[in-house]
Amino acid sequence: MEIRVFSFLFAVLLVASPFLHVVRCQSDASDEVAEDGGELGIVGEEAQEFSDGSFSSAPGIDTICVFPKNSARLIPAGEETELLVGLHNEGEGTLNVIAIRASLHLPFDxxxxxxxxxxxxxxxxxxPLTSQATFPYNFAVSKYLQPGSFDLVGTIIYEIDQHPYQTVFYNGTVEVVEAGAFLSIESVFLVTLGIALAGLLGLWAYGQIQNFSKKTKRGPKVEVGTRTTEADMDEWLQGTAYAQSLSTKSKKKK
Known part of the structure; x- marks a missing residue:
């Protein structure tokens, strides 16, 4: 009974560990914002007001997001990451960009x-109307955040005729890695798998080449004559009755 209770408690701890880690990361990030005037978090009171609101998207506004120096979308924890937000205005009038914000979420919820x-x-x-513009956005995730896959949600806030709107320009998965880590676990696995497949292919090709070279090295078959064998037989039969009969027959033919 004690073993069952212990196993149940251990399973509960395993299930709850990701949520405990998320709470810890949030508290660490809050402490860092409080200590360092806004490296992570909200900039300015006006930005705080807009970040708390939720607005609809204006019609005719198209956005696109590009990671210019990071096509793999790997985000080093504690280091600054840059992305570019492209905006195309086909709406009802001139658009005034107010701010860009983003947040990090668990991928499954x-x-x-x-x-x-x-x-x-x-x-x-x-x-202006029928125009395009690009806006840079720099952000950094907490250096205490555990490496892994997360969902990044980026929003651009703007106004048209003094009416605030917002449009989500990015909603997808990114991978947080340790600072200075050039390869993730998935990347290392893929590289190792590729090397293994290349090695197997090389061994197969080497075996095929060896088989082909063996076939080409085989020379034509040389037929061995029977003259040498007959001479050997004559030496063995010398002095025997069979040899004498053969010599007698040959004399009669002459």
Missing amino acids: HHMLVQNLTVQEFYNASV
């Missing part, structure tokens, strides 16, 4: 917030 990232404000950033 977006209600589980891991970290609110920097809100970056823009001043006098207007996009």
Whole structure:
């Protein structure tokens, strides 16, 4: 009975460990924001006001997101990451960009917030009708965040005719890695698998080449004559009755 209770408690701890880690990361990130005036978190009171609101998207506004220096979308923990937000205005009038914000969530449940990232404000950033513009956004996840896959949700906040709107420009999975780690666990696995497959292919090709070379080295068959064998037989039969009969027959033919 004690073993069953212990096994049940151990299973509960294993299931609850990711949630405990998320809570720890949130508290660590909050402490870091409090100590360092906003490297992670909200910038300015006006940005705080907009970040707390939820607005709809204006019609005719298209966005695109690009990681210019990081096509693999690997985010080093504690280091700054840059992305570019492209905006195309086919709406109802001139668009004024106010801020860009982003947040990090668990991939299997977006209600589980891991970290609110920097809100970056823009001043006098207007996009006329039928025009395009690109806006940089720099953010950094907490250096205490455990490496793994997370969902990044990025939103651009703007206004048209003094009415605030927001559009999600990115909602996808990114991978957080340790600072200075060039390869993730998945990347190492893929590289190892590729090397193993290349080695097997090389061994197969080597075996085929060896078989082909053996076939080409085989020379034509040389027929061995019977003259040598007959001479040997004559030496063995010399002095025997069979040899004498053969010599007698040959004399009679002559």
